[in-house]
Amino acid sequence: MNAISFELSGKTACFRKPDVNQFAYFSYNNIHKPALLGMLGAILGLGGHIQLHNENKKIEDENRVIKKKADKKPLNSSYPEFYEKLKELKISITPIASHGYFSKKIQVFNNSVGYASKEMGGNLIVREQWLEEPKWKIIILDDETQEFNQLKDYLVEKKSIFIPYLGKNDHPAKIENVQTIELKEMIEGSKISSLFIEEQCEISKTPPRGELSYFFKEVSPMRLQEEYHFYEYENLIFTNHKVVNADSENIYSFDNKNYFFL
Numbered sequence: 001m002n003a004i005s006f007e008l009s010g011k012t013a014c015f016r017k018p019d020v021n022q023f024a025y026f027s028y029n030n031i032h033k034p035a036l037l038g039m040l041g042a043i044l045g046l047g048g049h050i051q052l053h054n055e056n057k058k059i060e061d062e063n064r065v066i067k068k069k070a071d072k073k074p075l076n077s078s079y080p081e082f083y084e085k086l087k088e089l090k091i092s093i094t095p096i097a098s099h100g101y102f103s104k105k106i107q108v109f110n111n112s113v114g115y116a117s118k119e120m121g122g123n124l125i126v127r128e129q130w131l132e133e134p135k136w137k138i139i140i141l142d143d144e145t146q147e148f149n150q151l152k153d154y155l156v157e158k159k160s161i162f163i164p165y166l167g168k169n170d171h172p173a174k175i176e177n178v179q180t181i182e183l184k185e186m187i188e189g190s191k192i193s194s195l196f197i198e199e200q201c202e203i204s205k206t207p208p209r210g211e212l213s214y215f216f217k218e219v220s221p222m223r224l225q226e227e228y229h230f231y232e233y234e235n236l237i238f239t240n241h242k243v244v245n246a247d248s249e250n251i252y253s254f255d256n257k258n259y260f261f262l
Contacts, residue, residue, distance in 0.1 A: 001252055002142040004152050006178040007096070009135035013166035014128060018231065024106055024127035027167070030095055030195060031136060032221040033262050034231065035167060037089070041082025043154050044147070045161030049229070052080045083224055085147050090250070090261035094137040094194040099214040100238035103132040134166065137194075139181070139259055141252075152180070183252035183259075191242045192251065195220075196260035198235040202245035215239040222262065 008031070015028040015035050031039075038048060063072040078084060095102070107130050142148055154160060155178045164173040191208070192201065198217070207213040216238040221231035243258070250261045 001183040003139050003181050003183050005139045005181050006155060007176050008138050009174045010166045010171050013131040013134045013171045015167040024129060027129045027131060028220060029102055029218055034221050034224055037086045038082055039164045040151055041086055042162040042164050043160045044150060046085060047081035049080050090141040092139040092194045092259040092261050096135040096137060100216045102134045104129050141261055181254055183254050186248045186251040187253045187258055190258055191240055192260050193257040194259045195236045195238050198237050200247040201243050204242040204244045208240050
């Protein structure tokens with residue numbers, strides 16, 4: 001199985017959780033699949049949520065001046081362009097950090113734009129959690145589609161239509177060590193070196209030899225709900241315990257390590 005591999009990093013990152021806290025906005029520990037697809041879509045120049053919103057806003061404005069209901073245009077209820085074209089990609093995400101956990105700090109800054117601070121006297125204080133020095137190993141399976149081939153070309157040639165960033169445009173992304181690789185079958189009785197879905201793998205309770213045991217778990221966005229584009233979630237695990245039973249259909253090995261493809 002052919003694939004493309006690269007390292008993704010940045011000075012900071014913020015993948016904001018949608019549940020708003022009165023004190024601060026919090027970030028997921030790892031880049032999640034919808035955010036990663038959005039970044040890859042930006043590299044290819046594909047439209048995102050804003051473009052879809054603007055398209056529907058234009059349709060709504062045009063419909064207001066049309067008197068006959070039958071003549072009004074329906075809103076575009078499809079996914080954003082990047083997600084529609086890239087959602088079937090199988091991707092492995094491996095945090096390059098001690099025990100898979102990145103340091104985080106709360107950043108405090110002013111948001112003085114009118115629409116954000118109209119009720120706050122022109123000065124809205126924002127507290128936001130940022131990841132510090134995040135880095136991941138990303139592997140994307142070759143599904144032989146036009147989108148994958150174009151993405152491979154852009155990554156190898158270091159091309160991008162839009163600037164890729166890690167969650168927000170405050171956090172530019174760095175992509176390096178791009179290489180095409182050949183994956184092999186899963187190594188039985190070994191650990192999984194990437195994030196994996198909890199329900200699809202049974203983890204050994206026996207601790208690893210010669211190293212401290214660690215187990216990191218996070219509820220992470222995995223896909224977009226079709227009608228309203230809300231996140232749908234899965235429990236993702238990162239551990240050095242061996243896997244004793246797993247869905248091998250989504251696991252491949254490279255350089256004597258197993259990787260799970262989300």
